[in-house]
Amino acid sequence: MFKDILAMSFKNLAMNKMRTFLTTLGIIIGIASIIALITIGQGVTSSIIQQLSGLGGNRVTVSLTDTRVIPGFTEEDMRRFEELDHVAGVSPSLSSTKTLTLIPGETHSLYDRVYNSASRVIGIDNYYFDLSASPMLLSGREIFDYDVQNASHVCVLGYDVWKNLYGNYNPIGETVKIQNMDFTVVGILNKLVGLETTGNYSVLVPYTVAMRELQMGLVKKFDVVISDSDAVSLAVSQMSDLCAEIVGSTRGYSVSNQQEVMNIVVTITDLIMGMLAGIAAISLLVGGIGIMNMMLVSVSERTAEIGLRKALGAKPAVIMFQFIVEAVIISLLGGILGVALGITIAYLASLLIGYQFTFQASTVFLAVGFSAAVGLIFGILPARKASKLSPIDALRAQ
Template identity: 40%
Template sequence: MRTIELLRLGLSRLGHSRLRTALTMLGIIIGVASVVALVSVGQGATSGITSRLQGLGTNLLTVNPGATRTGFTRGAAGSANTLTVDDANAIAALPGVAGVEPEIDSSQLVIAGTSNETAPIIGTSAAYASVRDYTIWLGSFLTPADVTNHLRVAVLGATTASNLGLGQGSIGTTISVGGLPFQVVGIFQPKGTSGAVSADDEVVIPITTMQDHFDNAQSVRTIGVSVASAGQIELVKADIQVTLEGRHGIAPGGVDDFSISDQSQLLQTVGSVTGLLSILLAGIASISLLVGGIGIMNIMLVSVRERTREIGIRKAIGAKAGDIMAQFLIEALAISLIGGLVGIAIGVAATAVIGLIAGWGFVFNPLTVLVAVVFSLAVGVIFGVWPARQAARLDPILALRYE
């Protein structure tokens, strides 16, 4: 019998019991929709987190001072004052380093007109914006000349600026930082929150000015290093280690008084966590698809039982086992395929809505859809074959007698 005839026969039955067909399909629809939506959510979350991490700076290495040691007591990491501006200069001279920015922190009262707030003050170099991946909204960032000339200029984070009522037209105005007048030369674009600390609440001034007025120590809190290309990260990391060990008089293999971290470790960790999350979500969704498949099998078995006489009649008038098998299998496949397509539509819509709410946008992976289609067809075959075989193997005599 030709395929088109088999299709017509298999599909004609679906219209006979619409409610039952629809309910059976619902199982598959929910299963496929949840697979598509949850896998996309997993991917969306992964790409959202990854892009946020990359927003912290591209090819960024962070050098932090190590822990203080008093006898046998080890202090918190970063508590030592071992890193200096000279260390930063030495790192800047290494090959493959695109930019270096040492940072000294302070916290000062900032006053602009009638507004005031106590803001984090960061003394740094002209490379800060590029290393930390900040974009200037208004004005410009610190120049190397600002740093060498100890100028009292400041660039404000987006949050700080809006807190102080500064915006368009504020470039060139004077604010008070820790009681001293500073000229506003630039305002950053908002960058978003990383962790608990807002990257947008800060006042950036030249490191030399910082040392002059607020913190005359030579030690720095951290040194950010941007590497020219991702492939050089490991090399630069090793160079920095050797250089700093040499400068600090530490024997190779000894206990360093600093630590170097890069984002690849962080990205790797986050990647494995979100990967696990995706697998978990897909697993949960697959269970609902499995339940939907069992629903198909259940209904098909009932249908075979109900239509035993029909099968007997068809066999008597010349249907071969394969014809009967095909008729029922096509029915199961049609239910699962139509259910799968509707499920994909719903799943994609759900993905768009979730992406909008969660803020990572619409992440759509055609592969997910392909997998979902294949999966739903597989469900149809796997859970349709057995009932169809039952139908095909019925003894025509018994089937004809069946009431």
């Protein structure tokens, strides 16, 4: 009998193709928007996490927020941080805008004249290249510890700087002038995405050179790499004490763990995606109401039919079942088409925005199950109405 009822339901829905399609559309839109948002959300979040994961949980950033207290940290100050327990190393970073000069003959740039440009110069050490899990270098080599110790005049070009100065040509081994000092280009950075994007339009030099020769002042911000990730919170408190000692105040500086930053970012993206999915769920609700509306119309249109079926021996439960099956078919159909549409949208969005497209089977099952539930819930009321019709009244209504 189930087979027969299913066949009857399909026949009924096929009779009113336009109406069925429009009702299904409500569910399609609802499910598609939920799927698209969840998939985009998962993709973006996982991209961000991937970008951030290089920062690692065992990096603690010490930064000076008020330079009126002290002008900055000296190399000596940083050495004291390095000597703390559980500290693997200190990675300072100082940046300033400097004049970059390219002279034809000394270098093979895009310009056939002396070319000056103002560019951000960042003094770093080798830890900088651990910032991202994906490879930081497009070509060439990193700035190594011995470059820092020897204060060698080497630099790594950010992606945009390279494009701007050299187009697609290989700049490695070329000489550029920063504040009229010669620097040898040893590498090019990959295009950075995510949080740390300043590197794209910067020139990286060893921080010792930046401090001593380029006169970029003292270090305002540096990362401390902790050797043991279990000891992070202990190290953070030690570092806070040390900071207070150096600064001579309890204010004007901050010690923050990257993991916290990452957690905050993930929390925020989750929150935003949850909110968007919630809004999308409202459209699914509207779709469900659409189903209910259509089913109610269908019940009153088919009053005589229902009466006849009852007269011929259809039990109330059978009538109810038939109408619920119709509602569930519509919503399941909408769910399946909605999943397909949603995944397509998410895929296209991944091409546009440039995050990694991933989709999880669990999302699909969830969505299809959810849509079936919508059909069931919004089908019950009309189906009950149909099953409770008195056969006498129903037969009389023609």
